[in-house]
Amino acid sequence: MVACISDYLKKIWALSIKDMRLYYFKGPTIVMGVFMPMFLWLAFMIGSSPSIGSAVAMLLSISSFFAASSITPVILPWETRQKTLEMILARPITIELVLMGTCLASMLYGVFISLVIIAIGIFLGVCPANIPVLIASILLSSICYSFMGLLFSAIPSDVPADAVLLSSVVRMPLIFISGVFVPINRLPILMRPLSYVSPLTYYADIINDLYIGRSAFSLGIDFLVLLLFTIILGIFTIETNRRTIIKRL
Amino acid sequence: MVEAIGLYKSFGSVEAVRGVSFSVSRGEIFGLLGPNGAGKTTTIRMITGLLRPDRGRAFIMGIDVHRNPIGARSHIGVVPEVSNPYVDLSVWDNLVLIGKLYCIPKETIIERGKFLLEELGLYDRRSSKAKTLSKGMRRRLLLAMALISDPEILFLDEPTSGLDVFSARKIRSMIMGLRRNGKTIVLTTHNIDEAGMLCDRVAIINKGKIIAEGTPDDLRIRYGKYIEIKVLFDNSIDSSVLNELRDHYNVTCDEKWVTIICEKNELDEVLDKIMNIKHRLGLRIKDLHIESQSFEDIFVRIVRGE
Numbered sequence A: 001m002v003a004c005i006s007d008y009l010k011k012i013w014a015l016s017i018k019d020m021r022l023y024y025f026k027g028p029t030i031v032m033g034v035f036m037p038m039f040l041w042l043a044f045m046i047g048s049s050p051s052i053g054s055a056v057a058m059l060l061s062i063s064s065f066f067a068a069s070s071i072t073p074v075i076l077p078w079e080t081r082q083k084t085l086e087m088i089l090a091r092p093i094t095i096e097l098v099l100m101g102t103c104l105a106s107m108l109y110g111v112f113i114s115l116v117i118i119a120i121g122i123f124l125g126v127c128p129a130n131i132p133v134l135i136a137s138i139l140l141s142s143i144c145y146s147f148m149g150l151l152f153s154a155i156p157s158d159v160p161a162d163a164v165l166l167s168s169v170v171r172m173p174l175i176f177i178s179g180v181f182v183p184i185n186r187l188p189i190l191m192r193p194l195s196y197v198s199p200l201t202y203y204a205d206i207i208n209d210l211y212i213g214r215s216a217f218s219l220g221i222d223f224l225v226l227l228l229f230t231i232i233l234g235i236f237t238i239e240t241n242r243r244t245i246i247k248r249l
Numbered sequence B: 001m002v003e004a005i006g007l008y009k010s011f012g013s014v015e016a017v018r019g020v021s022f023s024v025s026r027g028e029i030f031g032l033l034g035p036n037g038a039g040k041t042t043t044i045r046m047i048t049g050l051l052r053p054d055r056g057r058a059f060i061m062g063i064d065v066h067r068n069p070i071g072a073r074s075h076i077g078v079v080p081e082v083s084n085p086y087v088d089l090s091v092w093d094n095l096v097l098i099g100k101l102y103c104i105p106k107e108t109i110i111e112r113g114k115f116l117l118e119e120l121g122l123y124d125r126r127s128s129k130a131k132t133l134s135k136g137m138r139r140r141l142l143l144a145m146a147l148i149s150d151p152e153i154l155f156l157d158e159p160t161s162g163l164d165v166f167s168a169r170k171i172r173s174m175i176m177g178l179r180r181n182g183k184t185i186v187l188t189t190h191n192i193d194e195a196g197m198l199c200d201r202v203a204i205i206n207k208g209k210i211i212a213e214g215t216p217d218d219l220r221i222r223y224g225k226y227i228e229i230k231v232l233f234d235n236s237i238d239s240s241v242l243n244e245l246r247d248h249y250n251v252t253c254d255e256k257w258v259t260i261i262c263e264k265n266e267l268d269e270v271l272d273k274i275m276n277i278k279h280r281l282g283l284r285i286k287d288l289h290i291e292s293q294s295f296e297d298i299f300v301r302i303v304r305g306e
């Protein structure tokens, strides 16, 4: 049993390393995962003059979100296109292990980008209130957003650009309703319920809490809801992809 | 080693595989031979656990492939019909990745990887990205990737399709070598000569059903009772003259060439009749061929259901 689990972990890690080497430096990943959130952030910065603390918090929130969800949408369409999917699935692994490897790679991308931004913040003299809590929130939210990204890879297309497009269409509006740039309590009353169903809201709330001491919910609620989102998205996305992956052969 | 029992699979209204059963014993090369769309790939996918059959079961070394896909697949190596190595990884890294998925110790991967690449003539290219390889080289790399775990059983879906004669020969000789080392091999092909050359046993599959099974020689004897007689006369002959032959045999006439297909035991009669015509019309015979039907002809006849 223990040997079995350690074998699974080794296989997931091997798949994940493969995904990192193949996709971390691909154009769409860098554009959607790094530049896109940066440009959005710059665009907002130019129009307003927030404190340096809230500027770092904003960049951190959207960068983690975009980076962690930028790799999972493209891998399955890409592998279908390159005709490597059947080759890899014929090995002693399951579809679930392949999906987990993908999510791990995507999640670590989010974590890595987040750490870079935190480091830049510290360099500029902006320190989060509680580093362990910050790290925990980054880990959990990155898993959550990588699952979310994986949902888009279930589209019946082997054109990676389609998945990227669809995922952007969904991610973009989420940024504006999740209390990243505009605090939730200043959103139009009609949009507020929407912000409650966005997984970004709760992560952004933790970040705001730790960087500028402003929060809409308590940390406990943020983590709990984020965990629920992660579990639900995880089950749903793996199940959906398990059904559609066979159609890709 | 490999057992398929009543496999059935349909895609919507297309019945791709309709009750395929066979078993392959240790050290055998078993060929699934059939025209395009016969259901070969679908069958292989079900046996290797990629597709779940609508009905029927598949076993690899006694392990139910759909109950325990990881267990079953750890005994096999597969080269799918349409597949690629990771083109942005090097030849060597592709091999190592697959080795890791079988949880093989690193030293073993290195040792075997080196041996396989040398054997397949890719060792000099080990650090090239797979995208720089030619089609034939990619196929060989895929074969090496299938062999890195030293599997007991190998599944090859159309191992030589699209390759030139030299690459195809290389792969074939590799396959023969593997059998000498005691490997069990299941391959699919629509190349009849290849099946005749390589396989100990073939099953001919058409429209999702196995319609004949046996050694290539078996099939030749069972279905190959027809022979083809070709005669070249010195002058073109009027087609109507051949009507008396047409009543009994399959006759075609192309200017001076006359081709007659008949059963072996009718050879004497047919030759007599040809001599008759020759004498009557005062022709001379300039050339004559008598051939048993090739495996290809037999295959075409079995598939047509004659």
Ligand SMILES: Nc1ncnc2c1ncn2[C@@H]1O[C@H](COP(=O)(O)OP(=O)(O)OP(=O)(O)O)[C@@H](O)[C@H]1O
Residues within 6 Å of the ligand: A247, A249, B011, B014, B015, B016, B034, B035, B036, B037, B038, B039, B040, B041, B042, B043, B081, B190
């Ligand atoms: N994923 C799929 N979805 C729908 N139909 C399919 C699918 N896979 C196979 N088929 C159909 O099933 C039938 C058998 O296909 P299969 O690929 O098994 O044939 P094959 O014998 O391997 O042919 P080929 O020699 O062309 O490779 C075909 O009619 C094909 O169109």
Ligand SMILES: [Mg+2]
Residues within 6 Å of the ligand: B040, B041, B042, B081, B157
């Ligand atoms: Mg096929």
